[in-house]
Amino acid sequence: MIKLSKRLQTIADCVTPGARAADIGSDHALLPVYLLQAGRCPSAIAGELNAGPLQAARKQIAEAGLAKAIEARQGNGLGVLQPGEADTVTIAGMGGALMADILETGRQAGKLAGVRELVLQPNVGEEIVRKWLVEHGYVLQSETLLEEDGKMYEVLHALRDEDSPEGVTNEDLYDPSFLAASLEPGQKREWLYRMGPYLLRQRAELLDSKWRHEIGKLERICKQMEQSDLAESREKQAQLRLEINAIEEVLSCLRTAKR
Known part of the structure; x- marks a missing residue:
């Protein structure tokens, strides 16, 4: 089984077992491969905009023997998804403004249909992501602040309002x-x-x-x-x-x- 960085491991630990995952900006597809190897997800999509990382992702997936369960797709943001294909979307390693833009563009295109869980790791502008979640019916379930290689990272785990446990509401969280x-x-x-x-x-x-x-x-x-x-x-x-x-x-x- 591949070994993840502390940051990616924190993201992986947030993904609900049994969920079909889509990792946007997947780079070398380390996260999707780990999720399958760990038995946490039955299938995954690795989305990548650029050709170089896409090829690296496909190589990683093939070497892990997971080509039938993980599909690497080239596209911009949530454009790699079809509505209803994923239960969980993970996005990591970019600014909060870009992340919110990816989510909003995908939402308007119907790409978030069926997505009940978001695991997000913005490098900066975390407040922009939190506000987007509140405005579009997602409720934070946890936040993790971690340090790795001298940098601080925040991992945000959110569920759709209707999937959030009783008593966990945005109104209470932001009181x-x-x-x-x-x-x-x-x-x-x-x-x-x-x-x-x-x-x-x-x-x-x-x-x-x-x-x-x-x-x-x-x-x-x-x-x-x-x-x-x-x-x-x-x-x-x-x-x-x-x-x-x-x-x-x-x-x-x-x-x-x-x-």
Whole structure:
């Protein structure tokens, strides 16, 4: 059986056993091959836009002896799927804006028909993906924040609203009342989208480290802007300071709650 990276293994562990999977942007088809080898999925589709990775995926599938169960297809996003072909869609390793665009384009084309589960790993812009899920009837079931090779990754596992267990609703997930920060409710909710409703509630171990790193980036941008006399730079700097203060306050609330 092939060995997956920590990131891909986290994604694989979210896939419901018995689901027909479609991995979009599959690269070398490592995830679909593992899902079949582990007996987690009966079949899979590996979607890839570019010819080079597509050939690598087909080679990996053939070497694993899984050519009858895994089909590698070339196409853009969910364009490789026919409605009703997959129960679970996995997408990993791209920006949140692109991921949401792929999902929305596929949704409008009917490609998400029958897809009850999404396992998503955006590299940046996680809040864009969370908002898309809420707007289109998917409910987060879990979030995992992990570190691999010096990088932080978030894995989001969502089910359609009708498949979500009783009591797990978007209304409850994004209720910001548990945050003791002195921010407006709308601002608190925005931070739930940005930091993750589960990660915040569970006070995920790496959450403080991730957002301290983000504060460092914002501080460096502010320092660069100090050298500019433009009014726009002063306004942007003030906005970034507000953002830094909000992050600090949310993290402070979590540390206080932890103690």
